[in-house]
Amino acid sequence: MDFGRYSLLFSLILAIFVAIGLTAGLRKKDGRFIDLSYRGAKAIFVFLTFATSILIYAFITDDFRIEYVAAYSERSLPLFYKITGLWAGQKGSLLFWGWLLSLFTFITVKRDEKNLNTLFLPYVLVFLNLTLIFFLVLLNFVTPPFELAPIFRSDGNGLNPMLQNPGMVFHPPTLYLGYVGFTVPFAFAMAALVTGDLGDWWIKKTRAWILFSWVFLTLGIIFGGWWAYKELGWGGVWAWDPVENSSFMPWLTATAFLHSIIIQEKRGMLKIWNLVLILLTFSLCIFGTFITRSGIISSVHAFGQSPVGFVFLGFLFVTLATGIYLIWTRYDQLKEKNPRIEAFLSRESTFLYNNIILVGICFATFWGTIFPLISEAVKGVKISVGPPFFNTINSPLFLLLLLLMALSPLLGWRKTSPKGILKNLVVPVSLTTVSLPLLYISGIREFMPVFFYSLSVFVIVTLMREFYLGTKAGVKNHGRGWLASFRRLVSINRRRYGGFIVHIGMVFIVLGLASYGYYQYKEDFGLVKGQEVTVKNYRLKYVDLTNLDRWNYESVGSLIEVYKSGEFKGTLKPEKRFYKKQEPTTEVAIMSGISEDLYLILGGWNGDGSITLTVVINPLLSWIWTGTGVVVFGIVWAVLPTRRREDGIDVIEKEVIMRLKGIGAE
Amino acid sequence: MRGRQATIVFSVLLILLAFIYLGFLGMKEGSMYYLEVSEFFARLDDMGDGKVRVNGRIIPGSLNYNTDTLNLSFDLKDKDLEDAPRLNVVYRGSPPDMLEQEGVTLVAEGSYNREKGVFEAKKLLVKCPSKYEKKGDEV
Numbered sequence: 001m002d003f004g005r006y007s008l009l010f011s012l013i014l015a016i017f018v019a020i021g022l023t024a025g026l027r028k029k030d031g032r033f034i035d036l037s038y039r040g041a042k043a044i045f046v047f048l049t050f051a052t053s054i055l056i057y058a059f060i061t062d063d064f065r066i067e068y069v070a071a072y073s074e075r076s077l078p079l080f081y082k083i084t085g086l087w088a089g090q091k092g093s094l095l096f097w098g099w100l101l102s103l104f105t106f107i108t109v110k111r112d113e114k115n116l117n118t119l120f121l122p123y124v125l126v127f128l129n130l131t132l133i134f135f136l137v138l139l140n141f142v143t144p145p146f147e148l149a150p151i152f153r154s155d156g157n158g159l160n161p162m163l164q165n166p167g168m169v170f171h172p173p174t175l176y177l178g179y180v181g182f183t184v185p186f187a188f189a190m191a192a193l194v195t196g197d198l199g200d201w202w203i204k205k206t207r208a209w210i211l212f213s214w215v216f217l218t219l220g221i222i223f224g225g226w227w228a229y230k231e232l233g234w235g236g237v238w239a240w241d242p243v244e245n246s247s248f249m250p251w252l253t254a255t256a257f258l259h260s261i262i263i264q265e266k267r268g269m270l271k272i273w274n275l276v277l278i279l280l281t282f283s284l285c286i287f288g289t290f291i292t293r294s295g296i297i298s299s300v301h302a303f304g305q306s307p308v309g310f311v312f313l314g315f316l317f318v319t320l321a322t323g324i325y326l327i328w329t330r331y332d333q334l335k336e337k338n339p340r341i342e343a344f345l346s347r348e349s350t351f352l353y354n355n356i357i358l359v360g361i362c363f364a365t366f367w368g369t370i371f372p373l374i375s376e377a378v379k380g381v382k383i384s385v386g387p388p389f390f391n392t393i394n395s396p397l398f399l400l401l402l403l404l405m406a407l408s409p410l411l412g413w414r415k416t417s418p419k420g421i422l423k424n425l426v427v428p429v430s431l432t433t434v435s436l437p438l439l440y441i442s443g444i445r446e447f448m449p450v451f452f453y454s455l456s457v458f459v460i461v462t463l464m465r466e467f468y469l470g471t472k473a474g475v476k477n478h479g480r481g482w483l484a485s486f487r488r489l490v491s492i493n494r495r496r497y498g499g500f501i502v503h504i505g506m507v508f509i510v511l512g513l514a515s516y517g518y519y520q521y522k523e524d525f526g527l528v529k530g531q532e533v534t535v536k537n538y539r540l541k542y543v544d545l546t547n548l549d550r551w552n553y554e555s556v557g558s559l560i561e562v563y564k565s566g567e568f569k570g571t572l573k574p575e576k577r578f579y580k581k582q583e584p585t586t587e588v589a590i591m592s593g594i595s596e597d598l599y600l601i602l603g604g605w606n607g608d609g610s611i612t613l614t615v616v617i618n619p620l621l622s623w624i625w626t627g628t629g630v631v632v633f634g635i636v637w638a639v640l641p642t643r644r645r646e647d648g649i650d651v652i653e654k655e656v657i658m659r660l661k662g663i664g665a666e
Numbered sequence: 667m668r669g670r671q672a673t674i675v676f677s678v679l680l681i682l683l684a685f686i687y688l689g690f691l692g693m694k695e696g697s698m699y700y701l702e703v704s705e706f707f708a709r710l711d712d713m714g715d716g717k718v719r720v721n722g723r724i725i726p727g728s729l730n731y732n733t734d735t736l737n738l739s740f741d742l743k744d745k746d747l748e749d750a751p752r753l754n755v756v757y758r759g760s761p762p763d764m765l766e767q768e769g770v771t772l773v774a775e776g777s778y779n780r781e782k783g784v785f786e787a788k789k790l791l792v793k794c795p796s797k798y799e800k801k802g803d804e805v
Contacts, residue, residue, distance in 0.1 A: 233762070233763065234762075340671065344673040344677065349674060352674070352678075353678075353681065356678060356682075357681070360681070360682075364685075364688075364689060364692075368692075368696070371697065372700055381699060381701070381709070382699070382700040382701065383697050383698065383700060384698060384700035384719050385693070385696050385697045386696045386697070386698060386719075386775070387696065388692065388695040388696035389693055389696025390692070390696065391692075392688060392691050392692035392695055392696065393685070393688040393689055393691070393692040396684075396688060400681075524736050524758070524759045526733055526734050526735075526736060585763055586763050603736075603759070603760025603761060604733060604761065605733075610733060610734075611733075612736055613760075614759065614760045
């Protein structure tokens with residue numbers, strides 16, 4: 001325990017030494033100081049690993065002398081949840097955050113320290129180390145995780161039962177991995193600005209980091225939604241709550257960044273924009289932490305109000321000021337040799353629109369999130385902005401994104417002749433048109449949903465066509481079999497086809513969200529034993545009320561037999577659980593399928609055995625989870641190492657693809 | 667070349683205009699007052715009949731739930747004020763978790779029925795006790 005405290009203190013001292021060493025080394029151009037700093041940075045990781053292990057060990061051994069352990073654990077808690085107690089609360093989360101940052105710093109240093117051509121590394125380390133110092137100061141002086149409990153306790157408070165769910169176990173660490181991960185490309189970008197070497201080297205160097213952080217941020221957000229769906233019992237996954245928004249905003253700028261760096265790599269454009277985007281992404285990660293920890297905006301997720309939030313706000317201002325200052329000093333240099341977009345319809349321009357829309361969604365989300373603060377400051381009354389605002393503004397923007405996803409692969413770089421585009425559009429557009437009557441028959445007739453579904457079809461068709469044309473080019477050109485050609489296509493050009501796979505996954509997610517958003521069905525029933533109700537094509541029979549006594553909770557559950565189209569599908573048991581020492585929670589029962597989820601909530605019961613049951617039907621909701629899997633697969637596919645070729649595809653094959661598309665290779 | 671640049675600038679402007687328009691539309695539909703119970707009563711007269719959010723603490727003992735009609739009713743008051751005005755809230759549907767817990771705060775979204783003098787909630791948001799909230803010094 002004392003060891004834990006001391007290793008935190010020692011890490012801070014080391015980090016300060018690293019900062020001094022780097023300054024000295026860079027000033028005097030002395031490599032020895034730099035080498036020492038590298039060692040120091042690596043040693044911090046060792047010390048923080050030690051500190052983190054001690055806290056985990058304290059959780060496992062029920063060391064309730066430590067206040068943090070007492071606050072979030074108890075003897076009867078399953079081992080799994082004891083270990084994850086590390087990030088169950090603020091102090092442990094920050095320790096985990098600091099540890100991740102030190103780990104990433106360690107990897108960054110390790111990768112390039114032996115490399116002779118690494119003039120940038122000391123500068124990168126400066127920024128990583130400064131961020132680390134910030135966290136170490138917090139851990140040592142503001143939120144010390146090893147603080148002792150004021151009095152002796154034989155048992156802890158226990159973990160809030162709502163958090164005893166796999167979704168909540170994975171949600172924080174994945175989100176932190178994303179947040180912390182973006183520190184690395186941010187540090188590289190700042191290093192590029194300081195050194196004045198403003199090419200795309202920092203993007204190439206951090207491409208894997210960027211994708212890594214993006215995928216974890218995505219997972220973090222989705223796990224949050226998954227947890228809300230299973231645990232909160234309101235039948236949805238997303239409610240535009242400030243806390244949710246604060247994780248969504250950096251995701252949006254990161255997604256914009258992910259796309260615009262491709263433009264810089266290919267065409268040397270958008271240099272300043274990319275620096276701004278990574279600065280924004282990193283700042284929004286910090287801003288999100290500020291919102292969630294300060295409690296400044298009222299949220300359903302009532303995080304305790306703590307001063308830590310405002311420390312983050314201070315850090316945010318410092319970060320933004322530094323970033324803006326650095327970009328400003330290099331402004332003239334960045335402006336040079338910036339080629340312009342040549343055509344209204346080109347792949348570059350679709351990327352440009354994509355960026356504008358993503359940043360637009362981010363701005364709208366930001367506006368809606370902080371509006372209560374603005375209105376209170378200006379008009380003296382809090383005006384909250386609810387989901388209708390976000391949906392009204394963001395849904396059409398998401399539709400535009402879908403449209404761009406479909407158009408982008410149809411267009412070539414630089415210029416595409418309108419004739420070529422028209423020719424490429426024939427198949428996708430006709431298939432999309434065919435889907436319209438099908439949508440009409442299946443009951444999708446409202447304006448917005450029709451757009452969501454038909455554009456999704458449009459995207460999927462164009463993407464499939466890409467795979468098809470690429471494969472066909474291989475078959476034509478090399479006389480390979482279709483399967484061999486397909487395999488070669490996707491494994492030689494991992495970035496391109498990995499990206500397409502990610503897009504397919506995103507379409508699934510959008511479909512899931514739109515479907516449940518527009519077509520969720522919800523109804524409440526009061527039922528006596530043996531009573532049946534019919535909800536849409538389901539017949540539900542309330543059979544019995546049961547009591548359960550588990551070792552750390554008791555529960556009341558109702559047994560509901562589910563018949564779908566007359567066929568028995570199984571028995572669901574929505575419950576209410578009473579955890580010892582905690583408030584009761586609703587445990588929903590979900591029957592998940594490809595076409596829809598049946599979601600039952602036990603509202604309450606009476607002495608005579610009658611119950612209140614809420615029945616929710618969410619169409620296509622499980623597509624969100626499937627889509628996430630596809631997205632992750634696509635990203636993994638894209639980052640896996642590949643043999644480098646010109647743009648990944650053989651030049652000849654690329655020409656064939658272009659010809660097949662009628663674009664005409666340049 | 668100039669013409670093409672102009673097209674791009676024009677299309678970007680178009681997107682921005684659409685964006686601003688949507689923003690106004692959204693604000694009109696989505697924004698509502700977020701008030702404490704006492705503020706709510708203070709503003710009752712100059713407020714329209716639109717939707718509003720009221721934040722308050724459930725008065726212990728005022729909770730009433732009819733399992734046959736699924737009608738839920740309770741009184742809200744400001745968190746810290748002792749002799750604060752009470753707002754009677756009615757809601758139809760399953761009550762959310764933790765309502766019965768003492769001192770639970772909640773946001774009711776809906777509109778005020780002036781004739782009956784009750785607040786008809788369409789949505790109830792119980793502040794979920796997050797992991798970051800300290801359990802307090804009850805020990």
